[in-house]
Amino acid sequence: MHSRRNLKTRHMFVCCLVFLSALISFASQSRQQDRAVTSIAVDRVWSGHRIKPYLLTRGKQQFVAYYDANRQMTVAHRQLGGKWRYYKVDSWLGWDSHNYVTMELDSEGYLHVMGNMHADPLEYFRMSEPLNVRSLKRVPVMAEKSLEKRMTYPVFLRNKQDQLIVKYRDGGSGNGSEIYNIYNTQSKSWSRLHANTFLDGEGKMSGYFEGPTLGPDGMFHLIWVWRNTPNAATNHSLSYAKSEDLINWQNSNGEDISLPITAKSAETVDPVPPFGGMINGNVKIGFDHNKQPIISYHKYDENGDTQVYVARKDGAEWKTVRISDWKGFRWDFGGHGSLGRFKVRPYPPELLADNNIGVLVRRNDEVMRFVLNQQSLETVSVEHADIYPPIIYAAIKAANPHYSLNKEAIKLESQVFEGKGDSSAFGKKFYLSWLNQPGNRDSAHPYISQPSVLTLTGIDENQIR
Secondary structure, eight states: OHHHHHHHHHHHHHHHHHHHHHHHHHHHHHHHHHHHEEEEEEEEEOOSSOOOOEEEEETTEEEEEEEBTTSEEEEEEEETTSOOEEEEEEEEOOSOTTOOEEEEEOTTSOEEEEEOOEEESOOEEEESSTTOGGGEEEOSOSSOGGGSSSEEEEEEEEOTTOOEEEEEEESOTTSOEEEEEEEETTTTEEEESSSSOSEEOTTTOEEEEEEEEEOTTSOEEEEEEEESSSSGGGEEEEEEEEESSSSSEEOTTSOEEOSSBOTTTSEEEEOOOTTSSOOTTOOEEEEOTTSOEEEEEEEEOTTSOEEEEEEEEETTEEEEEEOOOOSSOOOOOOOSSOOSSOSEEEOOOEEOTTSOEEEEEEETTEEEEEEEOTTTOOEEEEEEOOSSOTHHHHHHHHHOHHHHTOOSOOOOEEEEEEOEEOOOTTOEEEEEEEEEOOOOTTSOOSSOOOOEEEEEEEEEHHHHO
16 A cells, blocks of 8 residues: 555656656756847837848948937947947938848948938048947039939948948939949048949940959859849849959950940840849859859740840850749739839758759749759759748747738738848847838838837847748
């Protein structure tokens, strides 16, 4: 009797130990998960149409630039793990989805911010004190006032000497020129990087660029399409150039290209004609196991269907390979202004663990990864994939509970911006997420949606792999 009671007691004791051990293990895993993924609200932001914020991490310094709920350009700064400090500059957004905001930190710790420009005069702000976001001041002229009256698509980058460079388009769609400026931290002034314009459409066309991207070979690689008019369907001629210093440029065979680059002097990767199904913003560059550039893009096939292609240099010529085999799918885009949600979106080719090549593609709401043979670039398989870690979308829902109660028939899009700059000292990769109404060809919607919560999510890089 006592023996059975003692046995039962020991059994219950063991069960309690097992349960307690499991509870401790679960709590430990939860704490590890909490440390692996962190989400914090940054601010309530404009959600009336699609517009991109910017997230920059340099060392332990982190900056977010965005348009607040009242459409005012705002910059927030913190040291990683610390509190945000906010500052609003005198620039307000209209309805144009081209008017994103971008920024970069120079080597002396001064932040440079540009944005809210679509064939508009210069909108540029710079810190007057290092790492003090509230010292941002408007700068009326950057380098040459005559070339700063119709500015679009500003992009900051750094050369190999860590010097700050900005590039932008001067002019309009179909008749613009590409300008590069370089910043002198001693004199705190900008000057032209090239004696001539970098690229000249000669009044007939404009170049729409991806990059320059610093490749694993130590070269900057640049791809672009030409566009004849504001009609998006007139994109044509996928083109390429490379440079070691962003000053002197070459074609893929290492032959010098004189500036400005024109449609006649540019190297053509694929001579896609106007109305051939290729669009600016959807040409992307990556690199293979031999450090060679690979370009992903889409165009119409011989049957008029939209297909995804990749291109890579093969000997003296570019080789193009169709990787999709879609039947009856055609994205027939065109017209002026910012388009709605793209029906197809390719991402940069990436090197997979087995040295094969992966190309993420979103078609409507379906995301897939094309796995390509590293040698032939032929499609080996097509797998379901995610563009961003799914937990980010959970953070969007958690941050915006008021939208789940909204009975208005408003279509909202979930948006994610992958942070630029450095991975943090804590080994996390950072993302911004928010909600907005779709683009409306740069015209007002009949209804202004409630502000969205801009959320910053940090994910342990080991959790992403």
